[in-house]
Amino acid sequence: MLAQTTLGFLGAGAMAEALIRGVLAAGLVAPDRIWVTNRSNRERLESLARRFGVRTTPRKAEVVAAADLLVVACKPKDVPDLLAEVGRLTRPGQVLLSVAAGVPTRRFLDEVTPGVQVVRAMPNTSCLVRESATAICGAPGTGPEALALARELLGAVGRVVEVPEDLMDAVTGLSGSGPAYVYLMVEAMEQAGVQVGLDSRVARELAVQTLLGAARMLVETGADPAVLRQQVTSPGGTTMAGLQVLREMGFAEALARAVARAAERSRELGALVAAPQATGG
Structure with a gap:
């Protein structure tokens, strides 16, 4: 076509x-x-x-x-x-x-x-x-x-x-702005790696490849992310300890608020150009 x-x-x-x-x-x-x-x-x-x-x-x-x-x-x-x-x-x-x-x-x-x-x-x-x-x-x-x-x-x-048009602002908040959330996470992972002794170049390479590998696991297996998370979380292990800190710090809640605010901002910006009279002549 x-x-x-x-x-x-x-x-x-x-x-x-x-x-x-x-x-x-x-x-x-x-x-x-x-x-x-x-x-x-x-x-x-x-x-x-x-x-x-x-x-x-x-x-x-x-x-x-x-x-x-x-x-x-x-x-x-x-x-x-x-x-x-x-x-x-x-x-x-x-x-x-x-x-x-x-x-x-x-x-x-x-x-x-x-x-x-x-x-x-x-x-x-x-x-x-x-x-x-x-x-x-x-x-x-x-x-x-x-x-x-x-x-x-x-x-x-x-x-x-x-999607229906009334969900496009939600899309903006999730996937439109989403790459920036991921980049911020990689920045934080790299900095955390340095703080525990890694060279910054090595920390970035490991963080990026970890993200890429996890994304491919989601795409290629089609598994629910919760299932994949549970598969790598051994009781009393290192992953469980790290996830517990993320929960205590409100990781999921922070992401939810970020998506909601970005979606809200999309609606605000859209309203500025929604009406023909906004052209100023």
């Missing part, structure tokens, strides 16, 4: 590059079927054209006219101005896929031409290594073919699940 689709990226940052890199590496789309534009950074466009062979232009209208699938890959704060500029240049039958965090589908439906099918997505930064955890949802009126197209594109950079 994607092979016969012309992609148009409105935004040329890290997320756009990750998606471009992913679909090209997977052989899903030819480079000459990918158009890219951005607000003002012409050097960035030249770099993408040189490295990937994609088509670039400073004219957003040209991208909108060429594309079957438009990818809104700008910063959330730039969405109002983008829609004011090109919203009505869209045409019925086009698919608009937004990866702008927190921006609800209704914001796009209010500004694009009737008949455009809108899909909202929340990938995470692991798309840069094609291991994103991504959730998608369709706006009212968006059909299964549009969702399948978005799923195929985003599947080139990781795993994709579909």
